[in-house]
Amino acid sequence: MKRALITGVNGQDGSYLAELLLEKGYKVYGLMRRKSKVDYGNVEHLKNEIEFIYGDMTDPISLINAMRVSQADEVYNLAAQSFVGTSWEQPIATAQIDALGVTNILEAIRTVKPKAKFYQASTSEMFGLVQEIPQKETTPFYPRSPYGVAKLYGHWITKNYRESYNMFACSGILFNHESERRGKEFVTRKITDAVARIKLGVQDRLELGNMEAKRDWGHAEDYVKAMWLMLQQDNPDDYVVASGETHKVREFVELAFKHVGIEIEWIGEGVDEKGIDKKTGKVVVSVNPKFFRPAEVDILLGDPSKAKEKLGWKREISFEELVKRMVEADLRRVKEEVNF
Ligand code: GDP
Numbered sequence: 001m002k003r004a005l006i007t008g009v010n011g012q013d014g015s016y017l018a019e020l021l022l023e024k025g026y027k028v029y030g031l032m033r034r035k036s037k038v039d040y041g042n043v044e045h046l047k048n049e050i051e052f053i054y055g056d057m058t059d060p061i062s063l064i065n066a067m068r069v070s071q072a073d074e075v076y077n078l079a080a081q082s083f084v085g086t087s088w089e090q091p092i093a094t095a096q097i098d099a100l101g102v103t104n105i106l107e108a109i110r111t112v113k114p115k116a117k118f119y120q121a122s123t124s125e126m127f128g129l130v131q132e133i134p135q136k137e138t139t140p141f142y143p144r145s146p147y148g149v150a151k152l153y154g155h156w157i158t159k160n161y162r163e164s165y166n167m168f169a170c171s172g173i174l175f176n177h178e179s180e181r182r183g184k185e186f187v188t189r190k191i192t193d194a195v196a197r198i199k200l201g202v203q204d205r206l207e208l209g210n211m212e213a214k215r216d217w218g219h220a221e222d223y224v225k226a227m228w229l230m231l232q233q234d235n236p237d238d239y240v241v242a243s244g245e246t247h248k249v250r251e252f253v254e255l256a257f258k259h260v261g262i263e264i265e266w267i268g269e270g271v272d273e274k275g276i277d278k279k280t281g282k283v284v285v286s287v288n289p290k291f292f293r294p295a296e297v298d299i300l301l302g303d304p305s306k307a308k309e310k311l312g313w314k315r316e317i318s319f320e321e322l323v324k325r326m327v328e329a330d331l332r333r334v335k336e337e338v339n340f
Contacts, residue, residue, distance in 0.1 A: 005072035007031040007057060007105065008079035009050060010041030012181045013121070017076055017224040022049055024228075029070035031055045031063075031079060042181045057101030060108065067112035074231050076119045077105050080151075083185050084125060087147035088294055094146050099153035106161045106169070114167060117231040120158040122171040123151050124216065124242070124300045134303040137173065137240055144295040155238075162236055170230040175216040175242035175302040177223040178322060180329035187249055188217065188326060191256050196330035198284055199260040202338055205284055209291025211250040211273075214299040218243040219317035219325070229311040242302020243315050252323060253285060259327045 004021050008014045009030025021028050030050045040047050053069050055062030057079045080098045081087065087094040102120060109116050127135045128144035143149045155171050162169040182189040197203035226241040253275065257264050263278040264285065275285025307313045
């Protein structure tokens with residue numbers, strides 16, 4: 001039986017990856033931070049199948065312990081301060097977790113089980129102010145947030161440990177991947193949650209920042225398969241994982257509303273722009289500059305050719321299907337919450 005250790009197991013990606021590995025017959029260990037109230041997050045439904053180990057990415061001793069206890073053959077480092085917005089408010093914590101945390105886990109592997117395979121969750125945010133469209137493995141990086149900068153360190157230290165110590169260490173440069181389990185601070189889930197609430201009459205309006213930003217959005221369930229595939233190859237390498245399509249935040253908004261039968265008409269410009277429900281004339285979307293970022297990533301578009309050729313990976317869930325799934329899940333959840 002193969003053994004896997006997942007850091008960030010109770011996050012969005014951790015939960016889908018845990019499901020995939022359990023299905024494949026792995027023994028799954030999950031690193032958990034101790035809190036005053038136990039929080040299984042997205043793996044509540046798997047709490048009896050996963051072996052939890054308490055630890056923290058900023059505590060090297062706890063990671064050595066996690067490696068000793070799990071004796072993992074494969075380590076997936078998905079733990080992070082993962083929200084770009086927060087990285088301006090907590091730049092040091094973001095660096096300690098997302099940058100130095102990677103060295104901590106790599107050292108723990110090197111100390112306890114140097115033959116273990118390692119997956120690092122790198123990110124399209126490393127491309128930031130994009131130097132090329134579409135972005136591929138060879139595109140120069142230009143991060144635009146403390147999050148992107150910290151993740152770039154994590155990316156390079158992974159490569160460096162592969163080259164320095166011959167470790168089986170891979171980075172997946174994953175473009176935005178969302179799902180019904182995405183945190184509500186991210187724009188996609190913020191939109192689908194608001195659309196469900198507005199449809200059900202428990203919220204009036206959705207306030208957003210920059211709707212011109214373009215992202216390459218896929219479904220997390222597809223993307224965790226690429227993580228696993230990377231560790232099944234003969235040689236370690238880095239791969240871009242993306243849908244190969246880009247859409248404006250505005251398009252996501254329009255599609256999500258359309259799914260509940262609301263057609264949006266835009267009036268005004270800049271911070272005064274409003275999205276109107278065509279049928280009722282009510283304002284359902286407006287701009288709040290509080291959601292603008294100090295430095296923005298205007299466009300992300302990934303070229304997943306290498307992952308397709310070498311890993312045989314391709315995404316199954318389209319952009320339209322992603323939006324539909326997220327809206328429907330939020331409709332169901334909000335209905336339950338408000339007891340319809
Ligand atoms: P990111 O790509 O990891 O930063 O993912 P997010 O979902 O947080 O943001 C995606 C894009 O949506 C960024 O360009 C944001 O500036 C833009 N955006 C516009 N309005 C909002 C908002 O209200 N919340 C968030 N999180 N992002 C917003």
